[in-house]
Amino acid sequence: MTDARGSTPSRRRVAALVALTAAVPVLTGCVVPATPDRHGWFVHGERATGTVVSALGTAALTLREQRGSDLLPNYARVTVAQAEEAAAGAAGAWSAEQPPPAQQDRAGRVGDILDRADGLISDARTALLNNDPHACDRYCPRLRKMSTRVQRIEQALAADAARVTVGH
């Protein structure tokens, strides 16, 4: 079937597709790179810190129960190892985030704390693996203190996320 201009509908579709394909790079070249989304950055920060708080709480609770011989040894090791994995994942994801220009320093500070929290959980796991009888005495207070610190950061990021509207 041919229209008045002698082109078939399928040819017109091909022409439209070619035009669209050509328009995409042209239009892309006309826009400046977008700055990182501030709201999204705060939300991702809140999630990363929340995950680390959860991992710290899990490690502290596991060590406390292990001290009272209330846990099966493998159970304690697996649970803390999984908490460490979660914290490491959250810290890694945070370090891969592109912060807004005004938040560069803050991103670095938060990243350092998340790395230290992950390291602390790692040390606690090692103490568990070595059957250290004083593992909880040595690590529980530090895990709790770190948890409080990360929780404060989480709350600050949540407050900033609420202040900044989506897309800004």
Add this chain to the structure above:
Amino acid sequence: MKKYLKIFLGILTAIGGFVDIGDLVTNAQVGARFGMSLGWIVIIGIVGICLFAEMSGRVAAVSGRATFDVIRERLGPRMGLVNLVGSMAVTLLTFVAEIGGVALSIELVSSVNEVLLAPFLGVMVWLILWKAKFSHIENVLGVLGLALLTYLLSLFELGPDWGHLGHQLVTVAKPADETWTTWWYYAVALFGAAMTPYEVFFFSSGGVEEHWSVEDVSLMRANVFIGFPLGGTLSLAIAACSTVVLNPLGVDVASLGQVGLPVAVALGKVGLAIAILGFVAATLGAACETGLSTGYSLAQYFGWQWGKFVRPREAARFHVVIAVATVIAVGILLTGVDPVAVTEASVVFSANALPLTYFPIQVVSNHRDYMGEHVNGPVANVLGSAYLVLVLLASVAAIPLMIVTGMGA
């Protein structure tokens, strides 16, 4: 006397077999994050599953045929196919999650990574489904699942502020640091976990496996109306234990190890060991149920011989489907995907597929040609219709909520 023993065993297995990996993970997550403020969703879900399980069980007892079989005949191959595709996809995903759940449970006591365990467990599940009698699978794993009663004991041992927990249960509220979209996402996930489609297909097919007749309707109803709610109480107990122990520490449940910590706090090593036995029994039992359900669904739709009541040779295609489903499930787990994440996805997609499962059941259970005088009464129809509206809403909301909240993150 024998009849009463049968009813008692049926109730016990219904209680022990009620909880699966979806219930374990989702209830613990919700308790840790939202306290008991979503507990009423669990109650609504339990009433819903009782309602539709009773309908599908009655269809099996009266017609002597399982749900899929009747749906295809009554609603035609097209509607049957829609029903099949929706529920089959969700059942397969749940099968992956359940085998992953068994692997995670065994990892807790062996320290062997769940990915390494997956192939062995796949072979074990397949062997059970090939060799074991239906009643043995149902009764042994169902009774062992009663080990999860440790959560009820733990709750009493933890000595929570009952008034506070009760107040949370009857209040629609969320913690200040959570959003309403996340709250609704978990509400839909809990609803999906409580009303998982495979449960009704397994229940009705199980009725045919056990040769239920009209005389067995009262036994079936005892299982449903006593066993299921008591099983659902375990779900609430898991959520309550998480509320008491994990919520104050800011722990967000992402592993099965965290789910068991409240029991360790309350009952110590022995209690924890019993709870892990419960994890294994609940997930292994559900893995067998979902594995069988993949075979039931497909075989009943295409009219093949199916079931454990005939020799494998006589139901070859049914057993091939189960074997293929097991290979697919193990293959997915071997990619290293987190079984907890699969579980989270499976309960949300369950919610998504609910209308495809429950609408045909209500239609079929109202059909006089199959049901005779045993069609739904007015109460079942009014409640069923109300639940169909609910499942439709949950189905429409499930995927958008999952995307908006980033799977409840």
